Amino acid sequence: MFLTTVLLRKRIPGKQWIGKYRQPRVVTHSMKQAMIRRLEIEAENEYWLSRPYLTREQEYRHNTEERRAKWEAFKRLVTAKLPEHRYMSDHLDHLNVTKKWTS
Numbered sequence: 001m002f003l004t005t006v007l008l009r010k011r012i013p014g015k016q017w018i019g020k021y022r023q024p025r026v027v028t029h030s031m032k033q034a035m036i037r038r039l040e041i042e043a044e045n046e047y048w049l050s051r052p053y054l055t056r057e058q059e060y061r062h063n064t065e066e067r068r069a070k071w072e073a074f075k076r077l078v079t080a081k082l083p084e085h086r087y088m089s090d091h092l093d094h095l096n097v098t099k100k101w102t103s
Contacts, residue, residue: 016023054062 014021017025052059
């Protein structure tokens with residue numbers, strides 16, 4: 001495809017760096033070095049993640065008190081923002097002024 005465009009001196013339609021018929025980018029030496037550096041960093045991260053600080057037994061339920069305290073604080077914060085409960089009897093109580101009970 002690209003060989004024929006070069007040989008027949010056809011132009012690349014539209015933007016030449018994006019799209020289906022784009023011109024491929026040249027891979028430079030610095031691009032290769034950057035890719036190798038990123039892969040080395042990723043390999044080091046995988047190495048450290050494969051050796052956990054805590055064992056599974058130590059990690060299991062190790063911060064339940066702290067999580068519960070945070071949850072209670074969050075619940076208190078949310079309920080403090082809520083208005084107090086209102087009932088229909090409070091809203092309609094003024095209508096009972098002239099109500100007469102018959103026996």
